[in-house]
Structures are given as structure tokens and as C-alpha cells.
Amino acid sequence: MSETAPSRPQMRRRKFDIVLYGASGFVGRQTVAYLAAQARKHAPGLRWALAGRNPDKLSQSRKAAGRAAAQAEIVVAPVDDAAALAGLARSAAVVLSTAGPFALSGSALVQACVDNGTHYVDITGETPWVRQMIDRHHARAAQEGTRIIPCCGFDSVPSDLGAWMLMQAMQQRHGVPCVDIKAAFTMRGGVNGGTLASAMNLMDSGSAQALKDPFLLDPDGAGSHDARDHADPVLPVFDGDFQAWLGPFVMGPVNTRVVRRSAALLGYGGNFHYQEYQRVGGGLVGGAAALSLSAGMRVSQAALGLSPVRRLATRLMPGPGQGPSRERMDQGWFRCDLVGRSASGQTVRARIEDEGDPGNRATTKMVCEAALALLGPAEDLPGGAGHGGVLTPASGLGAVLVQRLRGAGMRLQVEP
Numbered sequence: 001m002s003e004t005a006p007s008r009p010q011m012r013r014r015k016f017d018i019v020l021y022g023a024s025g026f027v028g029r030q031t032v033a034y035l036a037a038q039a040r041k042h043a044p045g046l047r048w049a050l051a052g053r054n055p056d057k058l059s060q061s062r063k064a065a066g067r068a069a070a071q072a073e074i075v076v077a078p079v080d081d082a083a084a085l086a087g088l089a090r091s092a093a094v095v096l097s098t099a100g101p102f103a104l105s106g107s108a109l110v111q112a113c114v115d116n117g118t119h120y121v122d123i124t125g126e127t128p129w130v131r132q133m134i135d136r137h138h139a140r141a142a143q144e145g146t147r148i149i150p151c152c153g154f155d156s157v158p159s160d161l162g163a164w165m166l167m168q169a170m171q172q173r174h175g176v177p178c179v180d181i182k183a184a185f186t187m188r189g190g191v192n193g194g195t196l197a198s199a200m201n202l203m204d205s206g207s208a209q210a211l212k213d214p215f216l217l218d219p220d221g222a223g224s225h226d227a228r229d230h231a232d233p234v235l236p237v238f239d240g241d242f243q244a245w246l247g248p249f250v251m252g253p254v255n256t257r258v259v260r261r262s263a264a265l266l267g268y269g270g271n272f273h274y275q276e277y278q279r280v281g282g283g284l285v286g287g288a289a290a291l292s293l294s295a296g297m298r299v300s301q302a303a304l305g306l307s308p309v310r311r312l313a314t315r316l317m318p319g320p321g322q323g324p325s326r327e328r329m330d331q332g333w334f335r336c337d338l339v340g341r342s343a344s345g346q347t348v349r350a351r352i353e354d355e356g357d358p359g360n361r362a363t364t365k366m367v368c369e370a371a372l373a374l375l376g377p378a379e380d381l382p383g384g385a386g387h388g389g390v391l392t393p394a395s396g397l398g399a400v401l402v403q404r405l406r407g408a409g410m411r412l413q414v415e416p
């Protein structure tokens, strides 16, 4: 253990249970409201703080969350102030970050968490940045038992926990693993300016090519695969299991990488295959809609590869700090249907669903419950006490997060 990383018993004496970094952003403000409600109803002793770079905006966030947030402290720690970030990390058992683009604002915070043995969760979908965090920190975090868990929002909790639940169910029912799992998403939701800013930064930074690697997040030496067998879907397909036309799912290139990292870390098996889609509908109308979805995604990806188009799009679309109206978020929902198949053809099915805008309501619930999961007994978490690394929702939180999300009203069900 390094000199800077505290032992786990010392963690309990830290000033805060959870520090919310990026608490002034569109999702950040929702995490403040969520934790304030949790602290009031279910966790009266919770010690938490709002953090970020701008004290005025953080005060506004706290004020907007009402009386239940009034006791929360404010910690100002810009990302270029290493001493402030170290102080923040030392003061917290868990840091929850919603500050993005993560490639611009996340690296120094993760470094501070690893240096100080502070568990960390976030809502990034920026897989090239996650790859950097794996390369820099996995070995040390694993050695010192620090859980660094990116991708705890809508990308990629339903995919990752869904695949994990099916692996468990197949083993329990048939005594064998799934060799193939596919997921089909349907959803209604809005788009945040912060999400668009993160996507644009990814393209501007030249890391778009890395996104195409199906095993971008795999551990070193996880075994070789033929990438063509795991390539992201491009064309529509009619799927007999779902009885529907499926097209490419916009978050698939993020979620599939996270599930494949879980597969490698948790040992799903060398021939494990995972893919995901957007479910469109049945019949001729569904086929036509799937075709236009596929074509639309190809055209928009090609167009956004051009920097003048990106500049124009940035001017027309919502900016950082903006997002869907409250009404639109209330009307949102998502459903993720999954089918798992064993080598000899046995199947298991699962469904994960919830009401509310997936990129905001569901994301807030998922990441806050992920942070709260890390406060419970470490023995209950995957790998037990002392387990760490740059992990995934399934490999870092597993059954504890499933239970917490069920308790928070999300439906995560394996079909009987």
C-alpha cells in the first residue's frame, strides 16, 4: 500500500461520505436534488458536499435543492489546482463526478482519488478517456483496493447490469454461461448540451478512431478476438427473438465496450459475444423505420466528422448547462430487453426499465445509487473488501447496485 492511500478503517473517519463534483451542471443539479431527498428520507446521517470550480454556481445549485441541501458544504476545487483536488479527495469516502467533458475535466480528479484511496463513480461515456484512466490507474487502484468506476449513468448501467443478470440466471438455471447476449433499447428522452459538448470534444480531439475498437476497454492481455465478429451493427436486421426490426443504437459503441470489459474482468468466457441495438418495430413500417435509422446514423456520423459541420451544429444545438425541460424529462422513459443464449441453445431473458428521461432522471438515479452502494459493507461488493481497479458497474458494484436500483423504483427483472 502506498504512503498516501489510507487504510479502509480510516475511510470511515473521512469528513464526507460523498462529494458531488460538477454539482453546478445540468445533471449535477439533479444529483444534488436526488441526494438531498435521499438524505432526508433514507439516509439522515449522510454527510455530503457539493464541489466544482465556480462557488457562485455551486451556491445556486444548493439553494435550488431547498432546505434538505442547506447543510451540505461547498468545496471549491478547480481542476488545475492539484492541492485543492487532493484536499477534496482526502475529505471524501466517495467522489461522484458529473463534470464533463471528462477528457477535459476528469483526469486530475481521478488522479487525486487514486492518490488518496477514494472510491470514484461518474457518468462519462467517453471511452477513449476511460481507456486512458485504465492505462494510468488500473494497476495501482487494484493493488490498493480503490474502486474507480466510470460509466455509471444510462451509459452503461442497463447494458452492463442486464448482461451480468443474464449470466447469473443462466448459471443458476442451467449451470452454463451465456455465450451470446443481445440487448434491444427503446426510449424517449431529450439531449443535454453537456452531452453534445462531450461528443464534439471527442471528435475535435481526434480520438474518434479509437471508438471503433470493439475491445477498447479490455484489460491488457485479455485474449485476442476477431474484431469483425464484434463490429458495431450498421444495417437493420429483423430479429426473431424480439420479433422486431433492429437498427444501430447510438450508445451501443459505448455500452458494448463496457460490457466486454466486465466480461473480461468477471470471466464470462473467451467466446462471449455481446451486441446491442435500437428496437424499431415490426412489419414493413418497422423495416422502413430501421432502414432510415441506419441511414440517418451513417449520414450524421459522416457529417459530424467534418469540422465545419461540427462548428455549425455547436451553434445550433443546446450548449453546456442546458437540457430538456422538466416536462420533457417527466415524459421520458427507457426499456432495455435482453436475451441470453447458452452454447447449447438455452435462453434467458431480462428487462430493465424506468420512467423519466434516461440521460437525466435515470442517469441521476443510477450514479447516485452507485455512490451510495460504495458506502455499504465492502464485503458485499464484487471481489469483496480490498478489491479495486478501474472497474465497470457490474464488476465494481454488481448485485448491490441491482438491489439499490430496485429499491429506488427501477425495474430490473429476469423473466421466470
Ligand SMILES: NC(=O)c1ccc[n+]([C@@H]2O[C@H](COP(=O)([O-])OP(=O)(O)OC[C@H]3O[C@@H](n4cnc5c(N)ncnc54)[C@H](OP(=O)(O)O)[C@@H]3O)[C@@H](O)[C@H]2O)c1
Pocket: 022, 023, 024, 025, 026, 027, 028, 052, 053, 054, 057, 078, 079, 098, 099, 100, 101, 102, 104, 105, 123, 124, 125, 152, 153, 154, 155, 156, 192, 193, 194, 195, 196, 198, 199, 319, 320, 321, 322, 323, 358, 359, 360, 363
Ligand atoms: N451517462 C449518461 O447517460 C449521461 C447523461 C447525461 C450527461 N452525461 C455526461 O455528463 C457530463 C455532464 O453533462 P451535463 O449535461 O450535466 O453538462 P453541463 O450542464 O454542461 O455541466 C457540466 C459540468 O461540468 C463542469 N465542468 C466542465 N468543465 C469543467 C472544468 N474544466 N473544470 C471543472 N468543472 C468543469 C461544469 O462546471 P461549471 O458549471 O462551473 O461550468 C458543470 O458543473 C457530460 O460529459 C455528458 O456527456 C452522461
